[in-house]
Amino acid sequence: MxxxxxxxxxxxxxxxxxxxxxxxxxxxxxxxxxxxxxxxxxxxxxxxxxxxxxxxxxxxxxxxxxxxxxxxxxxxxxxxxxxxxxxxxxxxxxxxxxxxxxxxxxxxxxxxxxxxxxxxxxxxxxxxxxxxxxxxxxxxxxxxxxxxxxxxxxxxxxxxxxxxxxxxxxxxxxxxxxxxxxxxxxxxxxAPIPFPRTLPDALRVGVGVMAYRGWYGFADGGQSIFSRYVGKLANFVVYLLDSGHDVRLLTGDDEDSVAVEALLAAVRNLRPDSKLSHGQVHSLGDVMGQMALTDIVVATRFHNIVCALKMCKPTISLSYARKNDVLMEEMGLGEYCQHVERFDVETLVAQFSRLTAARGKHEQGISERLAEFKxxxxxxxxxxxxxxxx
Structure with a gap:
């Protein structure tokens, strides 16, 4: 291999x-x-x-x-x-x-x-x-x-x-x-067994973060791309917290710890008393275990999207490549995509609201598609x- x-x-x-x-x-x-x-x-x-x-x-x-x-x-x-x-x-x-x-x-x-x-x-x-x-x-x-x-x-x-x-x-x-x-x-x-919800009125939202610095991370401007991405994601996380939702940060690469720290700092700068959950992961099985603790996922990495869908979680993609969008379209979630370098926070909030309202329908659709994948x-x-x- x-x-x-x-x-x-x-x-x-x-x-x-x-x-x-x-x-x-x-x-x-x-x-x-x-x-x-x-x-x-x-x-x-x-x-x-x-x-x-x-x-x-x-x-x-x-x-x-x-x-x-x-x-x-x-x-x-x-x-x-x-x-x-x-x-x-x-x-x-x-x-x-x-x-x-x-x-x-x-x-x-x-x-x-x-x-x-x-x-x-x-x-x-x-x-x-x-x-x-x-x-x-x-x-x-x-x-x-x-x-x-x-x-x-x-x-x-x-x-x-x-x-x-x-x-x-x-x-x-x-x-x-x-x-x-x-x-x-x-x-x-x-796939691990999903965890039952404990807060019926609040959603558990998984936010997948990535140390993204452009397609060629070694190219000029990479740090500016990363800073804009983290800044906008922090504003969205603050919206989730202010709406009463529980937020769990998700990763898919060891390097993403840098993005987690940057996002935590940006959120705490806006909401000093904020509390975000984050678990250590060492395999895709661990990532799916983290997904099991969520109701809805917003993510960037392709295999964060894969793990969320594998766990039958309605998902929003902030993609850096067409592969994310294609998978989302296959799962009936094509309208819930934006590009990681150009996404708009207000649009993301609107997508989140629509996805929340249609959670049951999308969970059923994802489940049916997973059976076909098998x-x-x-x-x-x-x-x-x-x-x-x-």
Whole structure:
């Protein structure tokens, strides 16, 4: 298995957890390994063999100087040989879910290059390649787009987590005939039991926060984007508190603790005596457990949205990518979306009021769609067993 795992993004970890669970359940004799960002974390969490995506650190001494003199080509060749040596031992290399084919926060020399490197090594080694329920697009950098689509062409099996991902691939000239659409892998994870409400007159509102600084977080203006986002979200939280609702802050990545602290400070600056709940999370199961303590959710991260819907919670999305909007539309919640960089607080308040009034209808609609997702996930499982894993 290959992906950005172990680095604190719980959506990614949930995708890996779902795939590991499936493989252990259906092929308990299989030997599993994972090529990932933080091997020690993944090894400790899942108890499987791990390998870093690329060699740790640049070469030092004379070899390092020679490598730099030769434009780092020797180092890249050595890294490719290392990838080939590892992947040739496998029967299949799986990319389990995640937005693996977008360049959010990535430069071309990062994951776009690494994905192509490992796919090319697998092809040369005769190892089957499967992209399973992945997200694709946008890939705004042209070089990144070339690298990622070239990698995808090497795959023996491809499925996308939504229609917009497949349409994006088609829009860049990719042949998607034979590529299926199945739900995000996280929808296959077990869900905790919902908690009963204890305050009949007040709503428990989950507010998912994200350390969002623009599509390329390293670009200029990122801190200004973050500050505006937190400021507007603080005004909405104050509205919720003043309306008598209980507010619980939700996260989906270790980095989001920065956003939590910033939001708490902004809210307390407006309402010094405010009280907000926030629980520590270490997996998507924990995130769903936090969702179970809410009645309605307003969130930014894609897998916060997934977890809220998995728990059958009516949801509002402040999205940074089309993937959020597409999922919301699938769940009958398309009118409850705004873009994270342009959302208006008054509009958000109006959306919240409408969603509150229609909670029962939307809970029923989400429940019905989840049943359809379950059937689709089971169909893909059968397809993987028959045509990919064997």
């Amino acid at each position: 290959f992906g950005l795992f172990g680095s604190g993004n719980l959506g990614n970890e949930g995708s890996l957890e779902a795939m590991v669970g499936f493989l252990r359940r259906e092929r308990p004799e299989a030997e599993l390994s994972c090529v990932c960002r933080e091997p020690e974390v993944v090894k400790q969490t899942f108890g499987i063999e791990t390998l870093p995506i690329r060699r740790n650190g640049p070469a030092s001494g004379l070899s390092g100087k020679v490598n730099r003199l030769l434009l780092k080509i020797p180092g890249k060749l050595a890294d490719f040989a290392r990838a080939f040596s590892h992947v040739r031992k496998a029967d299949v290399m799986i990319f389990p879910g995640t937005g693996i084919l977008d360049d959010f926060g990535e430069r071309p020399a990062g994951m776009p290059y690494d994905i192509l490197k490992w796919c090319l090594a697998a092809r040369l080694a005769g190892t089957r390649i499967a992209f399973v329920s992945i997200g694709a697009g946008p890939i705004r950098n042209r070089l990144s787009r070339l690298l990622m689509t070239s990698a995808a062409r090497l795959a023996h099996y491809r499925s996308y987590r939504d229609l917009q991902s497949r349409e994006f691939m088609e829009s860049v000239g990719f042949d998607t005939r034979g590529d299926a659409i199945y739900p995000d892998l996280a929808f296959g994870l077990p 059937e689709q996930i089971e169909r893909q499982d059968a397809c993987l067993l028959s045509s990919v894993i064997g």
